[in-house]
Amino acid sequence: MDFQTQAVAARRAAIELATLSRAAKDKALHSMADALAAAEPRLLEANAVDVEAARAAGTPESIVDRLTLTPARIAGMVQGLRDLAALPDPVGDVVRGWKLPNGVSVRQVRVPFGVIGIIYEARPNVTADAAGICLKSGNASLLRGSSSALNSNRVTVQALREGLEAVGVTPDAVNLVEGGRDVTGELMRARGLVDVLIPRGGAGLIQAVVDGSTVPVIETGTGNCHVYVDASADVEQAVAILLNAKTQRPSVCNAAETLLVHRDIADQFLPAALAALRDNGVTVHGDPATAAYADDVVPAGPGEYDAEYLTLDLAAKVVDSIDDALEHIREHTTGHSETIVTGSRKASERFVAEVDAAAVLVNASSRFVDGGEFGFGAEIGISTQKLHARGPMGLTEMTSSKYVVEGEGQVRA
């Protein structure tokens, strides 16, 4: 099927989805889960073909790992769909409402976007996850996965569509967009047919979608997250927070990438911090002031304060003041999550007010900036843009709103 036909079908499906009750959507999610569970043998087979091709093409093992499905991972995808069914439905929520002086009533009500395009990399679990989140929020999805996961995605989407059909919901609610690069271009320029695009993946993918799209994009995040240890920080607390933010899961966007240390606490903090980082396998790339505290600090190269390592590497720098820290962050932030560790109210207030990011943390690990940790139940990504949604995006962020204006014949004077 060509993209245009598919997008028009998704648009039609969106009309049906917009008025489905929560009960009908939850039933559909369970049916999708059942169908996906039943498809496990087919899915494992298809995935093995993808994995073999990726290995043959010399794909790095970390990417092959993301591409690989196991019975446990498929069970996770199935459970993810069931978990969505247990979450509240944002559609129909009244955001606010009031009466005009003439008695006309105005309500702002949450409604689905309509059709959402998801462009993502070789992680087949995203297929079920994104399709489920879109369905629960009343949106039809156009799923544009990586060609290297095509066989896995085909079986997954086929199963999800069978699940929808089994309960009388149009299968065009979930669509896999196939074809060459041209088709991605068509998707990105399908303004009017597609309401919003969400890229999920690395910085390169996101930049390409931002540059090439006329459809509105919700940018999800690269995170060059800073931990600033203020002069008044509790040293033990600061070490614990830094260690957690850097090492608890280094490959994710809310992990710490740069450490800034106030000069006045460097003597107390850095020896303890560098030892703890070393013990946990972290390589520190520091300025000369940091390097003075340990022999194994690698000199930070040019541009390294802009790096999103996503590995057990950490850039580090000693700063003269909170002003210097704020200025450094201003220059290098990707607007994701920025942390201060401090005992000073004045310092935390300035940091919270002046740092321009989706999340600003005081004395807590940036690893908490996550839809799951925030209690959203589901997360489509973490937005680092300022329009529409900023920070972790749950089901609520997958909706728009409309004003419902009701009167008894009132006209404007």
Added chain:
Amino acid sequence: MDFQTQAVAARRAAIELATLSRAAKDKALHSMADALAAAEPRLLEANAVDVEAARAAGTPESIVDRLTLTPARIAGMVQGLRDLAALPDPVGDVVRGWKLPNGVSVRQVRVPFGVIGIIYEARPNVTADAAGICLKSGNASLLRGSSSALNSNRVTVQALREGLEAVGVTPDAVNLVEGGRDVTGELMRARGLVDVLIPRGGAGLIQAVVDGSTVPVIETGTGNCHVYVDASADVEQAVAILLNAKTQRPSVCNAAETLLVHRDIADQFLPAALAALRDNGVTVHGDPATAAYADDVVPAGPGEYDAEYLTLDLAAKVVDSIDDALEHIREHTTGHSETIVTGSRKASERFVAEVDAAAVLVNASSRFVDGGEFGFGAEIGISTQKLHARGPMGLTEMTSSKYVVEGEGQVRA
């Protein structure tokens, strides 16, 4: 000053504006108002130059009228700034907040976008209006007006900047972007320096900004607004609403452009409606079924159901059912404001649920879809897109949010 330098200056100014108190911003608005009032003689002189040049270039009189400033219009601009000072400040509002199970506190707080670009046509009053709305919401503005209003805009912006300086606020909070078409392109692609672009003007301007921008755009609206008169409508009410929506101010985006009439009420409604429209100078462009009710109905040409007339013209069509009406609206809506006049709960419920637009009205004139009428106090435009803001945009819609996460050393397990 070149655009890049100006945008960087605006970015710096935004840092200052983000932490200004409401009192400081209100003082600045009054100071801007004072300076603008004092500049009246200079402004009238400069405007006369613009108006003369426009006339000499054969500009249509309706556009010359929009370009022309009078003492009364300048007084309106001045008062607009003072009115903004009286409105609540959305910055700092807590949207929601909760505690994580481990005691970490999370608050979602409204913050300014940062730098807002406004691209608009030859209406010099927009310069003061947009600058004021941006300032009140804590944003720096890059104002890109029409070259035909350049002299007026220069004097206006100079006065506003003087007003800012007089109270110690950086004048770079308000900036006039000058130069050729290339500069508009630079503004539209200044992602990272400019946080959001808002085009204000006709469909052509908006399309050009949407197509050419990498900076996120809030699309403001063209309105092909429909009035659907259902079989069960109160005829007198329907005529009053249609007349108000069409004629109370035909040149604006929330005015009615197309009438749809259920076949079962055509005999009662159309003779009365067509007579009332005629009495008010409206030309009706109808299908044959409508034309059967009056001699002066002009046949609706191809594409006329997509026209945003903005004049005393109205397209009209008789439909067989509410399904036909919904299908017609689906095909031709610009997603602005759509109205049903009906006595039936079932019909109004279907219309409200199924019509995909910023505002859906039941038994009320679409002229109420307006920031002023909604009680927002100020309005930057009416968004017809689904991302971020939909419908009338007041000060709240000129903000983003950030999460403030505070703990006592908590880390993720």
